[in-house]
Each structure stands twice: as C-alpha cells, then as structure tokens.
Amino acid sequence: MDTDRERHRARETAFYLFTQQSLPACKPVLTPGWVIAIFLFMGVIFIPVGLVTLRASHCVVEIVDRYDIDCVPESSRMDKVSYIQDDSIPKNCSRFMKVHKYMKAPIYIYYQLDNYYQNHRRYVKSRSDKQLLDGQKYHDTSSCQPVESNNNRPIVPCGLIAWSLFNDTFEFIREGAELKVNRKSIAWKSDRGHKFGKNVYPFNFQNGTLIGGGKLNPEIPLSDQEELIVWMRTSALPSFRKLYGRIEEDLDVDDVVVVNLMNNYNTYSFGGKKKLILSTSSWLGGKNDFLGHACAFVGCSSLTLAIIFILLHVKYRRPYGDTSYLPWNRKSFSG
Numbered sequence: 001m002d003t004d005r006e007r008h009r010a011r012e013t014a015f016y017l018f019t020q021q022s023l024p025a026c027k028p029v030l031t032p033g034w035v036i037a038i039f040l041f042m043g044v045i046f047i048p049v050g051l052v053t054l055r056a057s058h059c060v061v062e063i064v065d066r067y068d069i070d071c072v073p074e075s076s077r078m079d080k081v082s083y084i085q086d087d088s089i090p091k092n093c094s095r096f097m098k099v100h101k102y103m104k105a106p107i108y109i110y111y112q113l114d115n116y117y118q119n120h121r122r123y124v125k126s127r128s129d130k131q132l133l134d135g136q137k138y139h140d141t142s143s144c145q146p147v148e149s150n151n152n153r154p155i156v157p158c159g160l161i162a163w164s165l166f167n168d169t170f171e172f173i174r175e176g177a178e179l180k181v182n183r184k185s186i187a188w189k190s191d192r193g194h195k196f197g198k199n200v201y202p203f204n205f206q207n208g209t210l211i212g213g214g215k216l217n218p219e220i221p222l223s224d225q226e227e228l229i230v231w232m233r234t235s236a237l238p239s240f241r242k243l244y245g246r247i248e249e250d251l252d253v254d255d256v257v258v259v260n261l262m263n264n265y266n267t268y269s270f271g272g273k274k275k276l277i278l279s280t281s282s283w284l285g286g287k288n289d290f291l292g293h294a295c296a297f298v299g300c301s302s303l304t305l306a307i308i309f310i311l312l313h314v315k316y317r318r319p320y321g322d323t324s325y326l327p328w329n330r331k332s333f334s335g
Helices: 002-019 032-058 080-085 122-127 131-137 188-195 226-232 290-315 325-334
Strands: 062-066 094-099 105-115 169-174 177-179 240-247 256-262 274-281
Touching: 032 290, 062 094, 062 226, 094 274, 105 131, 105 169, 256 274
Parallel strands: none
Antiparallel strands: 062 274, 094 256, 105 240, 105 274, 169 177, 169 256
C-alpha cells in the first residue's frame, strides 16, 4: 500500500510540474557570441555540402530530345490532334541522339511529359487500389468513374489513370546493332509486391469505343506489368519524368544513337510536350541542381549574417544584460 501511495504521489508531482511548466529543461541564452558561432557553423557546413552536391549533379551526363513536334509530318502540323487520332497514318519516327560525353552503364531511359496535370483531383481519384490487388473479386469500383465498366462488364484495371497509360515505344540502335533495353525492375519493389496482385490479370481493358492510351497483355499479371505500375504512381507536378528502361552498355563520345519510336500518345489536344531522356546517375541520383544551389544559398546567407553580426557586435559592444541603451531608460536618465 505504501509503495502504491508513493507511486501515486510521484505521478501527481510529475504531472503538477508538467502542467506548471516547472520540469527541468534546457534554456539556452542566445548571446551575441553564440548567435555568431551558430551562423558561422551553418556556413562552414552548408557551403561545402552544396558544392559537393553540385559536383555530383554535374557529373551526370544527360541527353534530352523533344520529339512531339518533329515527329509530326509537316502537312499535318496545322492539325496535330487529327493526325494523332487517325489510325490510318503511320506514327513511326526516327530521331538521332549524339553522345557528347562518355556515358557509363547503366544508362537510364526516361520519357518526360510537360503540361500534364496528373495531380488533378478527378484524375487522381479515378482508380481502385483494392481492385488492383484483388482483381474482379472486388466489386465496388465506383471510384473509377468514368472508366468503371464497359458493356456491363468490369474493367481491370479501371479508372482514368490506367486508361491513359503512356504508349509511345522506343527502339535504340548504335552502329547498326540494336541496344537492348532492360525493362525489368523499373518500378518500386513495394508497389510490385504489395499494391498490384500477382493473380490479377487485365480484363476488358481498352475495349471501349474511346481508347485512351496503351494496352496491356491479358496473360501477364498486373504485378509484372511494370510500365503500368510506373505510370500509376502519379506525379505532383505538371512536368514529370517516368522511367522507361535501362541500357546496360556504355556509350562512347561521338556515338550516335538512332531512336526508332512510335509517336502514339496524344499530348496535342492539351498542348503537352514529349521528351526522351538518356541519363547516367551519380551517388546522389539523377541530374538536379536544386539541392546544391539551396545548400550553397543557405551557407552563404549564414556566413553573411555572421559577418554582419560580428561587425555590429564589435562596433556596438555592451555588457551582457545592460539595458541603459533602451529608449525609456535614456529618457528617464536625461530627465
């Protein structure tokens, strides 16, 4: 009994101290010396980090080629929408990408879409995660509207995101020999293993009167259709890149890669752009200067503030806790 009472009193005491804000705590006093030291430390840390990050980004070799305009015949460029919607017109196109700097394998292939708002509310909601995992066993697909069913039969996978699957294809040739593209393991492992069913197969997909984008092989489960898995991870920005595959051969300087592509995907109806990117990677990932510039900016700003505070502290030095410089104290002293 005594032990229980002591524990109860201890809890009451701790709770009382907490509510009264009387618990032991660290209460640092930011003196001018400490403030200057903190800003100097931030400058010394962030500037080298920014420079190292920028160097890693600049080591990435990247080739970008916009092909959506040049792959439309000149006679059809006044009405690109009619051209892309006409199935009788061949959509094949050849592009040439010259390597200006040695590219070490693996070389990542991305397609980039601009002015494409995958973050639109109706577009993002038009999917069924449970159907992707359980297939036709899951019947409540009302969230997939307006692409929920066709001819009174369910669509697997349903929804606008799957329906608008990117369907341009690329073939790469160097010196007359085809460069093999590895399209395995391009999606996140967590998506393949936990979000797309291994026994779920495409059903009644792209069989309606209005065809959206790419088609899926009905004999391959969704967990193995990685181009769909990559596409289903929607982007938050209107300009985005998605991984298409990897070239596992080195490319030398002045190599010319011939790209035979099929320009199938309709971005002309909403003024979108299509680009093809070949890129290497560094220990930090792909080419992105934002992080390096941000770190360098924070470091330079901190260093500048530290110098300003040092000059102010030297010029207007005063004892710690001296309040005689305050306006009301000056008035009372002079009066």
